[in-house]
Amino acid sequence: MDDVQVAASEYPRYLKAAYGEESFPKPRNLIGLAQDLPVPEMERLMMQHAKASDDDMGQLASQRAQGVRDALLATGQVGAERLSVIAVKPFTPEERQKLKGRPNRVDFAMK
Incomplete structure (x- = not known):
């Protein structure tokens, strides 16, 4: 895993994929689909819902x-x-x- 590097240009795509796999409730648009959020907001929500004992x-x-x-x-x-x-x-x-x-x-x- 230490050898894996993600280019800055690829980060939003991989973050969006990881965000989509998370099971916490996500903000929805008027028709009920998950909103397309900016990178800082996806990061904030993922950190907020991270569970660590x-x-x-x-x-x-x-x-x-x-x-x-x-x-x-x-x-x-x-x-x-x-x-x-x-x-x-x-x-x-x-x-x-x-x-x-x-x-x-x-x-x-x-x-």
């Missing part, structure tokens, strides 16, 4: 942390003994409330 988000966080660790090690300026990836610490309901639906956090420390 806490486990999915934890797995993504772990993969991202490992990627950052690998990138730092690749510089050769930081030794492996100074870096470690720890278990994901999910937000508490109180923390989520404070963030108003935008839970993003990075906990970073180096030895």
Whole structure:
């Protein structure tokens, strides 16, 4: 999948195809057909209806942390003994409330 590249000129066509395959309710025109929407609106609706569980988000966080660790090690300026990836610490309901639906956090420390 890393080798797949979509030209900017092809992006709207592939986005429209992916959007059409989604099962969420779509805006309809007067005769009931799905409206032809601009790219930003299709992207917004797809993001709005994307489903990810806490486990999915934890797995993504772990993969991202490992990627950052690998990138730092690749510089050769930081030794492996100074870096470690720890278990994901999910937000508490109180923390989520404070963030108003935008839970993003990075906990970073180096030895």
